[in-house]
Amino acid sequence: MSSRRRFLAGTAAVGATGAAAGCVAHEGRKAGPREVAAPEVNRPSAPVVPAARTPSQRLNFVVVLADDLGHGELGSYGQKLIDTPRLDALAAEGLRFTDAYAAAPVCAPSRCSLLTGLHSGHATVRENPWGPGGQGALTERDFTFADALRALGYRTALIGKWGFGPERPNQPSHPNSRGFEQFYGYLTHKHAHEYYPTYLWDNDEKQDIPENRDGARKVYAPHLIEDRALGFLDAHKDEPFLLFLAPTVPHAPSLAPELGRYADEPWTRPNKAHAAQVTGLDTLVGTLVDRLKAHGIDRRTVVLVTSDNGPHEEGGTDPDLFDGNGPLRGYKRNLYEGGIRVPLIAWSPQRVPVGTTDRPTPLIDLLPTLAELAGAPAPTDIDGLSAAPLLRPGGAEAARHDHLYFYRNHSGVTPRADRVDGGRARRLAEAVRRGDLKAVRFAPGQDRRAPDDRWQVELYDLARDPGERDDLAAARPAQADALVRLMRSSWVDDYRRRPYGVTLQVTPRGGKFLVTASLANGSARSWTAARLALTAPNSWRVVSLGTVTADRIRPSGRFTARWEVTPAADTAQGWLTARGTATHAGAAVTYTARASAGK
Numbered sequence: 001m002s003s004r005r006r007f008l009a010g011t012a013a014v015g016a017t018g019a020a021a022g023c024v025a026h027e028g029r030k031a032g033p034r035e036v037a038a039p040e041v042n043r044p045s046a047p048v049v050p051a052a053r054t055p056s057q058r059l060n061f062v063v064v065l066a067d068d069l070g071h072g073e074l075g076s077y078g079q080k081l082i083d084t085p086r087l088d089a090l091a092a093e094g095l096r097f098t099d100a101y102a103a104a105p106v107c108a109p110s111r112c113s114l115l116t117g118l119h120s121g122h123a124t125v126r127e128n129p130w131g132p133g134g135q136g137a138l139t140e141r142d143f144t145f146a147d148a149l150r151a152l153g154y155r156t157a158l159i160g161k162w163g164f165g166p167e168r169p170n171q172p173s174h175p176n177s178r179g180f181e182q183f184y185g186y187l188t189h190k191h192a193h194e195y196y197p198t199y200l201w202d203n204d205e206k207q208d209i210p211e212n213r214d215g216a217r218k219v220y221a222p223h224l225i226e227d228r229a230l231g232f233l234d235a236h237k238d239e240p241f242l243l244f245l246a247p248t249v250p251h252a253p254s255l256a257p258e259l260g261r262y263a264d265e266p267w268t269r270p271n272k273a274h275a276a277q278v279t280g281l282d283t284l285v286g287t288l289v290d291r292l293k294a295h296g297i298d299r300r301t302v303v304l305v306t307s308d309n310g311p312h313e314e315g316g317t318d319p320d321l322f323d324g325n326g327p328l329r330g331y332k333r334n335l336y337e338g339g340i341r342v343p344l345i346a347w348s349p350q351r352v353p354v355g356t357t358d359r360p361t362p363l364i365d366l367l368p369t370l371a372e373l374a375g376a377p378a379p380t381d382i383d384g385l386s387a388a389p390l391l392r393p394g395g396a397e398a399a400r401h402d403h404l405y406f407y408r409n410h411s412g413v414t415p416r417a418d419r420v421d422g423g424r425a426r427r428l429a430e431a432v433r434r435g436d437l438k439a440v441r442f443a444p445g446q447d448r449r450a451p452d453d454r455w456q457v458e459l460y461d462l463a464r465d466p467g468e469r470d471d472l473a474a475a476r477p478a479q480a481d482a483l484v485r486l487m488r489s490s491w492v493d494d495y496r497r498r499p500y501g502v503t504l505q506v507t508p509r510g511g512k513f514l515v516t517a518s519l520a521n522g523s524a525r526s527w528t529a530a531r532l533a534l535t536a537p538n539s540w541r542v543v544s545l546g547t548v549t550a551d552r553i554r555p556s557g558r559f560t561a562r563w564e565v566t567p568a569a570d571t572a573q574g575w576l577t578a579r580g581t582a583t584h585a586g587a588a589v590t591y592t593a594r595a596s597a598g599k
Contacts, residue, residue: 058240059348059373060301061149062288063366065114065244066281067107067161067192067251070311070319071341072326073278081322082275083261086286087305087345094303094347095355095390101362101433102309105332105339105408108136108189110308110363111163111246115144115178117367117382120407122495125164129189130411135165136189137173140593141497143522145367146179146242148376151501151589155236157182159229160246161192169204170596176203177594180244184228185221192248195221195255220257222247226284230291237295242370247284250277252314270316289347302348302373302391306363310339313416320416329468333417335408335431335440336468346391353395360433361387362404377523377584380555381498403434403483405490409446424456430487436463439473439483448491457484498522499558501591502532502580506565513565513597519580520558527553527582527589532561535577536597539568553582565597573598 071077074084076091103113104120112118112125115138120126125136138144146156158180164173167187175183186192187201196217199206211218229245254269256276265272285305292298311324312332319331330336344361346352364384371378372388383405389396409428418425421442428443441457443450459473459480473480499520507514515534521527530550536542545562553559567574573596580591 058152058154058300058375060240060297061242061370061373062292062301062303063242063244063370064285064288064303064305065111065160065246066305066307067246067248068309068312068332069250069278069281069307069343070322070324070326070331071328071338071343073250073311073322073324074282074343076345077343078326079322082278084278084282086282086289090285090289090303090305090347091345093349093354094345094352095357095395097344097346097361098356098358099360100306100342100344101360101404101406102307102340102342103362103364104406105309105330105334106410106412107251107308108163109407112136112138112142114308114363114366115146116142117145117364117379117384118495119362119364119383119405119490121405121490122383122492126407127409128412129165137165138178140172140177140503142172142178143379143497143500144179145370146175146244147501147591148179148367148371148378149240149242149374150179150181151591152374152376152587153240153590154374155182155232155239155241156180156244157229157232157242158185158244158246159183159232160185160225160244161248162187162246163189163192165189167191174204182232185225185246186248193251193253195248195253197221200224217255217257222249222280222284223257226287229288233288233291233295237297240374245284245288247281249281250274250312252312252317254315254317256280267321268316268318271318271321274317275322299349299351302346302352304344304346304366306344307342309342310334313414327467330420331414331417333408333410333412333414333425334420335406335429336420337438337462337466338420339417340406340431348391351393352391353393355395357390357395359387359390359398359400360404362401375585375587377521377525377527377589379498379500379522380524381522403432403486403490405487406431407491409448411446430491432483432486432490433462434483434486436461437479437483438462438468439480439487440468441484441487452484452488455484459483498556502578502593504576504578504593504595506576506595506597509564511566513567513576515563515565515576515578515595515597516560517562517578517580517593518558518560519553519582519591521553521555521582523584524555525584526555527584530559530580530582532559533579533581534561534563534565535579536565537568537571537574539571540574541566567597 075088102110104110106128108128113123129135158175165188196212254273256273259272262272262275310332311319325338328338330338365387368384368386372386385399387398389398413425424442428446431440438460441455444454458471460468500522505516543564550559
């Protein structure tokens with residue numbers, strides 16, 4: 001068996017079964033003095049779409065997130081030098097977004113926001129790993145689009161780059177803890193820079209790749225990622241699934257096992273390899289689509305392809321050679337359009353309308369969009385708005401954001417990005433788009449608390465000036481001031497989330513444990529027929545301390561169950577799993593939480 005194929009392994013479902021559980025009503029606690037509770041937001045409400053009654057009727061989803069793919073690096077977005085025929089065909093057969101936005105101009109905050117539906121003024125991870133903060137991590141309060149679909153019984157997988165720490169299993173920031181029952185790839189940001197790694201993670205275990213030891217370049221990680229993605233489609237073709245495919249191409253370093261037709265181009269080797277990476281991404285997506293068609297599930301699968309930020313200039317790659325930002329100003333790390341506007345293609349034959357849309361669509365819209373299309377409940381305290389109406393036959397108008405907010409605080413500098421920023425690339429910066437007006441402002445340093453009069457503010461009219469060349473701030477001070485006020489109000493130091501799903505607390509009590517679980521409904525619609533259950537190791541004794549069900553959990557409500565758990569005398573430690581079930585819009589939803597209990 002080839003080295004590329006030997007890593008294709010089977011996967012196991014992640015789930016829990018419950019025993020009898022008790023419950024009592026319980027109100028959410030108020031925000032403390034250093035916390036800001038999630039505000040009530042006056043937003044258009046997405047319609048409640050009942051989930052399909054049987055799994056075979058539900059939509060499948062494939063979300064492909066490229067790494068540092070610029071707005072202009074696909075043929076369908078104007079690219080002339082790099083071949084992307086499969087992605088161009090999807091754009092011609094589906095819906096192409098002209099004004100899609102990553103949530104940030106660098107990787108980690110962009111991906112955190114994409115997963116959780118929160119913009120970078122509210123999200124848990126708001127900066128790339130640097131300085132005292134180091135590697136960013138998700139927390140138990142981070143509800144992802146995988147959590148939303150997993151609650152309906154979807155098989156969920158993340159294959160490729162996660163980009164958050166720490167690099168160990170059984171912790172809140174691991175993909176398996178954030179809604180993905182299957183994970184294969186890179187856990188941390190830095191590890192994902194290796195195209196020939198000596199190991200990748202397979203759920204909670206490191207899987208060695210000995211062929212790449214001592215600097216050898218024999219096993220190319222994107223090939224392993226492709227194999228695992230295809231294996232996931234093969235294994236779950238008869239079940240509803242969500243595949244989040246996050247290959248590391250075309251992030252630096254520009255490495256590809258073959259240069260293909262670019263080998264004879266009069267370019268530097270990094271540029272040749274970069275072009276090969278982009279074409280390799282195109283081939284990967286085409287292979288996935290072919291597999292969907294072979295299984296006969298392409299017409300009930302929605303494929304979304306996008307990127308986490310603008311084009312990079314690292315490792316000798318020249319984005320200007322490829323016009324990687326198209327007509328836009330800026331690159332990765334900039335808050336100008338070239339750093340944050342990204343390609344977004346939606347495709348599903350005879351389902352997603354054919355054409356283009358200029359709706360300003362940030363990738364924070366992914367969570368509510370997937371939830372609405374699947375018929376799953378979703379939190380109401382997110383910033384994203386569902387774009388699902390655009391993706392249904394007929395293509396109805398989707399609700400538009402009042403404004404879009406972006407934040408950048410990053411010490412890493414590259415020459416082009418710094419020139420575009422006027423030598424201010426190391427300064428903290430913010431941007432807001434409202435309608436066609438966009439403001440960008442730069443702090444005097446890296447302190448967001450600096451007085452407003454020390455910031456430098458620019459204003460652009462994107463309808464007339466998409467390249468952001470004509471600064472209107474001096475001519476339109478009132479409009480610039482209004483957008484600055486939106487920037488200020490969009491940032492919350494500690495964005496306190498409303499409870500959602502199951503939480504589990506274990507308290508030692510005289511050789512036993514008091515275990516408390518809550519099922520919280522943070523969605524917009526009541527849940528009915530709710531129940532909590534607890535699973536413990538077989539030899540442990542579990543005694544319920546109350547009732548087991550609740551007829552209804554209203555929006556923003558929750559109910560709580562408690563148990564007394566006695567561990568076996570010969571068992572030092574074990575895992576407890578709380579399982580909460582309810583009915584939403586006629587469909588069963590299930591949420592779980594795990595905690596370790598030990599002597």
